[in-house]
Amino acid sequence: MIYTIDRITTLINAERYGEADARIGFILTDSRSLCFPEETLFFALKSDRNDGHRYIPELYRRGVRNFAVEVLPDSSSSYTDANFLKVADTLKALQMLAKKHRETFHIPIIGITGSNGKTMVKEWLYQLLMPERFVTRSPRSYNSQIGVPLSVWLLNENTQIGLFEAGISRPKEMDALREIIRPTIGVLTTIGTAHQENFASIEEKCREKLRLFRHAQTIVYCTDNALTARLISEESLEGEPIAWSTKDENAQLYVSRIEKQAEHTTVSYRYKNHIEGQYTLPFIDDASVENSITCTAVALYLGIAPAALAKRMAHLEPVAMRLEVKEGQHGCTLINDSYNSDIHSLDIALDFMNRRPDHKGRKRTLILSDIEQTGRKPADLYREVSHLAAKRRVEKFIGIGRQLCAHADSIGITDKCFFPDCESFIHSEAFDKLRNEVILIKGARRFGFDRLTDLLVKKVHETTLEVNLNALVENLNYYRSFMKPETKLVCMIKANGYGTGAVEIAKTLQDHRVDYLAVAVADEGVTLRNNGITSSIMIMNPEMTAFKTMFDYELEPEVYSFRLLDALIKAARKEGIAGYPVHIKLDTGMHRLGFDPQQDIEKLIDVFKHQNALIPRSVFSHFVGSDSNDFDDFSRHQFVLFDEASRKIQSAFPHKILRHIDNSAGIEHFPERQLDMCRLGIGLYGVNPRSNAIIHNVCTLKTTILQLRIVKAHETIGYSRRGTVERDSLIAAIPIGYADGLNRRLGNRHGYCLVNGKKADYIGNICMDVAMIDVTGIDCKEGDAVEIFGDRLPVTVLSDALSTIPYEVLTGISNRVKRVYFQD
Ligand SMILES: *Cc1c(COP(=O)(O)O)cnc(C)c1O
Numbered sequence: 108m109i110y111t112i113d114r115i116t117t118l119i120n121a122e123r124y125g126e127a128d129a130r131i132g133f134i135l136t137d138s139r140s141l142c143f144p145e146e147t148l149f150f151a152l153k154s155d156r157n158d159g160h161r162y163i164p165e166l167y168r169r170g171v172r173n174f175a176v177e178v179l180p181d182s183s184s185s186y187t188d189a190n191f192l193k194v195a196d197t198l199k200a201l202q203m204l205a206k207k208h209r210e211t212f213h214i215p216i217i218g219i220t221g222s223n224g225k226t227m228v229k230e231w232l233y234q235l236l237m238p239e240r241f242v243t244r245s246p247r248s249y250n251s252q253i254g255v256p257l258s259v260w261l262l263n264e265n266t267q268i269g270l271f272e273a274g275i276s277r278p279k280e281m282d283a284l285r286e287i288i289r290p291t292i293g294v295l296t297t298i299g300t301a302h303q304e305n306f307a308s309i310e311e312k313c314r315e316k317l318r319l320f321r322h323a324q325t326i327v328y329c330t331d332n333a334l335t336a337r338l339i340s341e342e343s344l345e346g347e348p349i350a351w352s353t354k355d356e357n358a359q360l361y362v363s364r365i366e367k368q369a370e371h372t373t374v375s376y377r378y379k380n381h382i383e384g385q386y387t388l389p390f391i392d393d394a395s396v397e398n399s400i401t402c403t404a405v406a407l408y409l410g411i412a413p414a415a416l417a418k419r420m421a422h423l424e425p426v427a428m429r430l431e432v433k434e435g436q437h438g439c440t441l442i443n444d445s446y447n448s449d450i451h452s453l454d455i456a457l458d459f460m461n462r463r464p465d466h467k468g469r470k471r472t473l474i475l476s477d478i479e480q481t482g483r484k485p486a487d488l489y490r491e492v493s494h495l496a497a498k499r500r501v502e503k504f505i506g507i508g509r510q511l512c513a514h515a516d517s518i519g520i521t522d523k524c525f526f527p528d529c530e531s532f533i534h535s536e537a538f539d540k541l542r543n544e545v546i547l548i549k550g551a552r553r554f555g556f557d558r559l560t561d562l563l564v565k566k567v568h569e570t571t572l573e574v575n576l577n578a579l580v581e582n583l584n585y586y587r588s589f590m591k592p593e594t595k596l597v598c599m600i601k602a603n604g605y606g607t608g609a610v611e612i613a614k615t616l617q618d619h620r621v622d623y624l625a626v627a628v629a630d631e632g633v634t635l636r637n638n639g640i641t642s643s644i645m646i647m648n649p650e651m652t653a654f655k656t657m658f659d660y661e662l663e664p665e666v667y668s669f670r671l672l673d674a675l676i677k678a679a680r681k682e683g684i685a686g687y688p689v690h691i692k693l694d695t696g697m698h699r700l701g702f703d704p705q706q707d708i709e710k711l712i713d714v715f716k717h718q719n720a721l722i723p724r725s726v727f728s729h730f731v732g733s734d735s736n737d738f739d740d741f742s743r744h745q746f747v748l749f750d751e752a753s754r755k756i757q758s759a760f761p762h763k764i765l766r767h768i769d770n771s772a773g774i775e776h777f778p779e780r781q782l783d784m785c786r787l788g789i790g791l792y793g794v795n796p797r798s799n800a801i802i803h804n805v806c807t808l809k810t811t812i813l814q815l816r817i818v819k820a821h822e823t824i825g826y827s828r829r830g831t832v833e834r835d836s837l838i839a840a841i842p843i844g845y846a847d848g849l850n851r852r853l854g855n856r857h858g859y860c861l862v863n864g865k866k867a868d869y870i871g872n873i874c875m876d877v878a879m880i881d882v883t884g885i886d887c888k889e890g891d892a893v894e895i896f897g898d899r900l901p902v903t904v905l906s907d908a909l910s911t912i913p914y915e916v917l918t919g920i921s922n923r924v925k926r927v928y929f930q931d
Pocket of ligand 1: 512599647728769770771772786787788789790796
């Protein structure tokens with residue numbers, strides 16, 4: 108829907124500066140996601156760490172002319188044709204705009220909250236309702252203070268039902284979300300321990316969530332959960348409760364039977380004592396069954412007939428939450444998004460692709476299936492798809508499905524081809540010719556895109572390291588929360604990003620605007636540059652043989668000795684270079700590398716003063732034991748030495764020299780020592796080096812069961828007959844060995860992995876490529892997943908068992924283990 112800038116000014120109560128007419132169709136809060144500048148209104152939001160006002164000049168240059176701001180830019184006269192809407196609080200104004208937009212709709216609006224299952228319930232309700240209603244819903248999991256207004260803004264003149272998620276992580280957040288969504292139907296999914304950090308109790312969190320339902324006419328929830336049931340009655344909500352239960356026959360929706368088979372579940376129910384029904388769900392896990400019942404209650408309330416419901420339930424598609432990045436064949440990178448195909452999630456996926464830099468020459472390709480049942484005219488829809496794809500710099504378009512074939516003309520990208528189905532594409536020349544491309548694969552499951560991805564992905568090994576990019580960003584924010592907004596940050600991605608794979612990590616970090624990336628050697632820096640990384644890069648161990656490479660690729664070396672410094676100066680002079688930035692390392696107690704803070708400073712200053720090839724950009728030192736209170740005195744001693752020496756260096760030069768000493772543990776333990784910059788390492792990858800606890804888990808090392816066999820009592824397993832079984836045992840072989848980085852010392856029951864959530868000991872000696880585990884008594888079959896460490900088995904369990912540190916376990920995972928990156 109389009110609003111004039113006039114109208115918006117009134118709706119958000121803004122003071123308007125500027126007179127240009129404008130029609131606004133898009134709202135932007137993240138400058139990196141800009142797509143349609145002319146019709147965009149940018150809200151300059153302020154957070155603890157960032158300030159949207161900073162991006163106004165850049166956005167103006169890129170064509171944006173409408174800005175909601177708290178402060179007018181200094182040189183507002185140079186933005187002659189722009190409009191600035193000045194408000195006291197831009198976030199509140201954004202929320203206000205969404206609220207006013209919402210108020211113009213008199214249709215059922217479903218508001219979903221809970222700890223788990225919100226997105227699944229939302230997506231399934233969408234699948235169940237869309238055959239007969241035009242549904243507008245939150246894209247992916249846009250459920251925050253910013254995500255909710257952006258979602259509600261998507262309501263348009265076609266919408267017949269709105270479907271929105273509300274997520275909170277701290278007290279007093281729900282009221283704002285309720286005012287924006289104003290649900291007529293409230294839906295509560297499972298309440299659990301997720302996002303509990305900022306609440307005193309589950310009860311407090313649950314009460315906060317229930318505030319979403321204050322004015323709802325109907326509230327759908329499960330009454331079998333005693334806490335929810337009690338709180339709902341205590342909160343004296345206005346709406347009519349539609350409670351479901353598997354126990355209480357008098358519940359509005361009574362589930363009389365849940366019958367699980369090998370691959371599906373049959374659920375029988377009675378609704379309001381007179382409608383009897385049954386459906387079969389193509390899933391068997393408890394969460395899916397529970398969420399399907401919640402959906403049933405909503406669907407029946409909305410008047411969907413039990414027969415229609417049963418038919419649609421049978422075809423429910425799993426909700427793929429993840430956007431995955433995988434290495435493909437023939438130099439391709441695959442971005443796989445099997446989240447329900449619709450235009451908003453397509454836009455998010457395209458934005459994700461667009462924001463990941465790439466080295467020159469690789470084409471951006473979109474493989475898209477028909478977008479089904481949108482209630483829109485296909486010609487319009489695909490014209491919009493084409494427009495969006497072109498704006499997001501897609502250069503090649505491959506359409507799959509009969510509808511796309513029929514509307515090939517709507518796609519304005521020159522390099523395009525179309526196929527009626529996935530099979531015909533797979534057997535085409537176009538498929539064979541995919542080379543050196545970044546390929547976004549986006550298709551509804553019905554089109555069988557799984558098979559497509561399987562064929563395109565590079566086959567290495569059945570063992571994979573899954574890297575959760577959301578968790579990485581959460582860890583980044585966790586550490587940033589200890590830092591002042593102006594403190595700069597170096598992210599350490601040496602040793603291939605502590606084992607996670609430096610390139611993809613660097614892309615994510617660059618997108619989150621970290622100031623510096625640091626790697627160990629020049630070659631690691633070159634790899635980053637070749638993959639489109641333009642951030643500043645520090646080289647911690649510059650080799651004497653790699654100076655030229657560093658200059659060519661703008662990699663900034665650390666200098667730790669006069670010998671290195673002299674050689675660097677000579678090399679820079681030879682290339683005719685002046686003012687090349689370097690980073691000075693001082694040895695305050697590690698006694699590894701670095702200048703002596705008490706004896707070398709004078710001479711160091713002197714050397715720098717008598718040349719102009721190099722310029723000190725920063726000076727730093729490294730704590731020996733910031734991870735333990737035992738070394739607090741020594742850390743203080745190190746800091747004093749550093750503080751004094753680094754001030755001396757600074758005072759000798761007119762330009763600003765960044766001073767830094769805090770590493771991950773230091774950021775948390777000595778935030779007062781953050782100086783100008785901090786260096787974040789292990790914490791980024793999820794391990795808190797002080798508590799050894801996992802902050803947000805980033806890495807999960809996974810494999811599968813290759814073969815199962817029963818081994819009789821007293822037989823032995825593996826080389827050298829080290830593993831004797833005492834009883835008849837079930838033994839699984841898994842394709843991971845010490846060559847993959849599974850430490851051989853974990854063998855012979857010194858460690859375990861998880862099979863279907865149960866502990867399985869390594870038995871016998873671990874081999875080079877294979878290990879054997881004892882799965883006696885565990886319900887499992889060949890092909891089942893095995894977690895070596897990760898979401899459910901902290902990496903620290905392994906490092907403790909090995910009497911080492913998690914750093915060693917992570918960096919020891921060998922290159923042949925395929926890395927898969929994903930983001931919600
Ligand atoms: C590796 C490294 C860091 C990061 O240390 P963490 O303990 O992983 O945070 C910081 N500074 C220097 C000089 C390093 O080599």
